[in-house]
Amino acid sequence: xxxxxxxxxxxxxxxxxxxxxxxxxxxxxxxxxxxxxxxxxxxxxxxxxxxxxxxxxxxxxxxxxxxxxxxxxxxxxxxxxxxxxxxxxxxxxxxxxxxxxxxxxxxxxxxxxxxxxxxxxxxxxxxxxxxxxxxxxx
Amino acid sequence: xxxxxxxxxxxxxxxxxxxxxxxxxxxxxxxxxxxxxxxxxxxxxxxxxxxxxxxxxxxxxxxxxxxxxxxxxxxxxxxxxxxxxxxxxxxxxxxxxxxxxxxxxxxxxxxxxxxxxxxxxxxxxxxxxxxxxxxxxx
DNA sequence: TATTGTTATACTCTATAACTATA
DNA sequence: TATAGTTATAGAGTATAACAATA
Numbered sequence: 389x390x391x392x393x394x395x396x397x398x399x400x401x402x403x404x405x406x407x408x409x410x411x412x413x414x415x416x417x418x419x420x421x422x423x424x425x426x427x428x429x430x431x432x433x434x435x436x437x438x439x440x441x442x443x444x445x446x447x448x449x450x451x452x453x454x455x456x457x458x459x460x461x462x463x464x465x466x467x468x469x470x471x472x473x474x475x476x477x478x479x480x481x482x483x484x485x486x487x488x489x490x491x492x493x494x495x496x497x498x499x500x501x502x503x504x505x506x507x508x509x510x511x512x513x514x515x516x517x518x519x520x521x522x523x524x525x526x
Numbered sequence: 527x528x529x530x531x532x533x534x535x536x537x538x539x540x541x542x543x544x545x546x547x548x549x550x551x552x553x554x555x556x557x558x559x560x561x562x563x564x565x566x567x568x569x570x571x572x573x574x575x576x577x578x579x580x581x582x583x584x585x586x587x588x589x590x591x592x593x594x595x596x597x598x599x600x601x602x603x604x605x606x607x608x609x610x611x612x613x614x615x616x617x618x619x620x621x622x623x624x625x626x627x628x629x630x631x632x633x634x635x636x637x638x639x640x641x642x643x644x645x646x647x648x649x650x651x652x653x654x655x656x657x658x659x660x661x662x663x664x
Numbered sequence: 665t666a667t668t669g670t671t672a673t674a675c676t677c678t679a680t681a682a683c684t685a686t687a
Numbered sequence: 688t689a690t691a692g693t694t695a696t697a698g699a700g701t702a703t704a705a706c707a708a709t710a
Contacts (some may be wrong), residue, residue, distance in 0.1 A: 396637060396642060398653075406544040409541060425701095449642070449700090450702060452669080461615060478667095506662065515541065517662065521542070522539050563678095577691080578693095590693070591679070593692065594676085610691095615685065
């Protein structure tokens, strides 16, 4: 057992942060009767209208999987299937007003859930952390 | 639409980092024929021997769920069920040699997968990022 | 012929409720 | 009586393969 390298420790910290963040998201989604994937679908559709296939590609899922996800979310009144104008084979998916309201509410809840963690750092460090993450992800 | 606050941007960055990290983990697990949960079970058991119920509590799952997870991982030869000495009702779960090898291999793969992202930051910034994350998570 | 989406099927993950064995 | 774990059941998420409609 050798001492973990600096990079190993960074990967560990990223992993811990990821599980913490995903845990919060999963809990919030569950409170709203949604899975994490359903939550992601709502988030993606907040500023886009996508076909079933594009939505699937966006999430790295099969089209057949997306058919079911959209069917269940539609049954809940969160989104709607709309015929695509250019291609009669395609189906566009859009948020309903209720779906948009749920997405907005969950986004706010997510921020509220993460804030206590962020607040363990002073303002200047929060900004520094945000900048470092953005640079790493860009 | 008002400009997002500094804290909103931090939460967004944490979310993006989380999806990136979990995505890598999920892909690596899938390559090994495992789910993310199975991967977590292996990781937890690397330095612990836990009863079914404790393992479930650790992951925030029901005991009945853990019964199935352990059964499937055992069938793959990754872990073993051992009678608990103190309590005849309880079942300890331990890694097999193969399970330990898989866990070790996946941990290395995870580091390799994240390294290209980390390397977008110079050494000094990587260390700073790691420190900030650790302080936020502690 | 190729693409879009659906359906049928199968497996995993998950929870709830009822059960067995042990404490 | 309470607890540890299992089983039965049900629903969601996921993939693969076969299919219909359209391009």
